Amino acid sequence: MRTLSVKSITSIALLIVTLVSCHSPAYISGHIEGSITKDVKLYLIEPDLLNEVAASYFGRVIDSAVVYPDGSFEFRNLPTSKNPMLLELVIQTSGKTPNYKQTDDPTSSNYMPLLWQLGEPLYVTAKLESFQKSLSIQQPSEVNKALLDLRDINQNAYQTHLxxxxxxxxxxxxxxxxxxxxxxxxxxxxxxxxxxxxxxxxxxxxxxxxxxxxxxxxxxxxxxxxxxxxxxxxxxxxxxxxxxxxxxxLPVLVGNTFPNLELPTINKDTLLVNNQLGNKLTIIDLWASWCAPCRIENREILVPLWDDYHDQGLQIIAYSLESDASAWKTAVERDGADRWIQASELQGDDAPFLKKIRIQTIPANFILDDKGVVIAKNIHGKALVDLVKSYMQN
Known part of the structure; x- marks a missing residue:
């Protein structure tokens, strides 16, 4: 019986490892930088529906990986579909739910969407405390490069505005x-x-x-x-x-004709929107007596606009989300908003008018041309003044 040398055994073992690795599916691996404890794990989440993308507690866990003390990790149980798939790589500490995604502040988000393509391994590096913000992919595909670019845009926009x-x-x-x-x-x-x-x-x-x-x-x-x-x-x-x-x-869109709805007015009359359009411009204003920004808009923006431009063809039709007629009328008088048309069905949050135009949030407005076509929406403050002034002067 022939005995194999140690050198021969080693060579055979290396050959087997090489053959196995050549036929093994590509995997996701990488390194996490930071204070790694035994509680740090990574999860791969597969969203089944579009609305599960970037939504906390949604999506299926398809694999998990321990982050070792040296920061290394790897996934092996990956999908075998030949079609590219969007997956979310999520990092968790202290036994948190695997598909919990921190979505409020991108600078501290604990997940990153990635495109997985069978046969294309991904090597990912990131910092534990700023996972999404710091994540990088070694030699990313064009789609993953676009996702990283989007991540950077999201991070910068958040820092700039919020x-x-x-x-x-x-x-x-x-x-x-x-x-x-x-x-x-x-x-x-x-x-x-x-x-x-x-x-x-x-x-x-x-x-x-x-x-x-x-x-x-x-x-x-x-x-x-x-x-x-x-x-x-x-x-x-x-x-x-x-x-x-x-x-x-959806709410009425820019470019749509505003629906010709019937409205009960504060004077107990009834009017059709189309019969009240201004010769040049109409503001459909959605407000309420209890809405602080609405009240400011009445006094500081709409009253001066009415005084300056009503005789030149500006109309305002206000719909108030009210259930108390007395509070409504008092607010109208105090704000000087009795200059223009005031309407309400006095049904509060259940207002039929808002349901028909599919609006739930106030303050809101629609700016209509003389034919009732929506040319702008939800423009407030100085921007509304500038829009009206520019339009009326042209």
């Missing part, structure tokens, strides 16, 4: 300032989604615009994204996007 800001929300002006800051932040993500040629980064941008799935202030964005990607109907997320962007689910 980080460290504190608003006194009881103050009507500061409430509108916060809304404007949020919109500016969102617009940078929207610009990316509109310009990218890759579906998955666009859909991640869409979800980062609103992880809670609230697109009331930017419904046109949903419609534009459906139009852009519906040529790829084989992906179920595109179908879900287009379902969400159906006009029956």
């Amino acid at each position: 980080a460290g800001k504190e608003w006194q929300l009881e103050d009507g002006k500061e409430l509108l300032e916060k809304e404007q800051a949020v919109l500016q932040y969102r617009n940078e993500l929207i610009t990316f989604a509109d310009s990218t040629k890759y579906l998955m980064p666009a859909l991640v941008a869409l979800r980062w615009v609103s992880p809670v799935n609230d697109y009331e202030r930017v419904p046109e964005f949903l419609v534009e994204q459906c139009t852009k990607w519906k040529q790829q109907p084989e992906h179920p997320w595109v179908e879900q996007l287009c379902k969400q962007s159906e006009l029956s689910n």
Whole structure:
């Protein structure tokens, strides 16, 4: 019987390892920098639905990996689908739920969306305390490079418009300032989604615009994204996007004709919107007596606009979200808002008018041309003054 030498055994072992590795599926591995304890784990989350992307506590855990004391990790139980898949790499400490994703502040987010393609290994490095912000991929694919670019845009936009800001929300002006800051932040993500040629980064941008799935202030964005990607109907997320962007689910859009609805007025009359349009411009203003920013807008913006431009063709039709007629009338008189049309069905949050135009948040407004077509929406303060002044002078 022939005995193999140690050298021969070693050579055979290396050959076996080489053969096995050549036929093993590619995996995700990498290194985490920071104070690693035995409680640090990474999870791969697969969102089943579009609305599960970037949504905390949603998505299926398909694999987990321990982060070793030296910071290394690797996943082996990966999907074998030949189609590219969006996965979310999530890091957790202290026994937190695997699919908990920190979505409030991107500078401390604990997850990162990645495109997984069978046969293309991913080597990832990141810092424990700033996982998403610091994450990098060795030689990323074009799609993963786009996702990293989106991550950088998201981080920078958050720092520019929202980080460290504190608003006194009881103050009507500061409430509108916060809304404007949020919109500016969102617009940078929207610009990316509109310009990218890759579906998955666009859909991640869409979800980062609103992880809670609230697109009331930017419904046109949903419609534009459906139009852009519906040529790829084989992906179920595109179908879900287009379902969400159906006009029956969205507020009246810029470019639409505002519906000719019947409204009960403060004088116990009834009017049709189309019969009250201004010769040049109409503001449909949605407000309430209990809404602090609405009251400020009445006194400081709408009254001067009315006084300056009503005789030149400006009309204002105000709808108030009220249930108390006395409080409504008192607010109208105190604000000087009795100059223009005031309407309400006095049904509070259950107001039929708001349901018909699919609005839930006030203050809100629609700016209509002389034909009743919406030319702008939700413009407040100086921006509204500038818009009206420019339009009326042309």
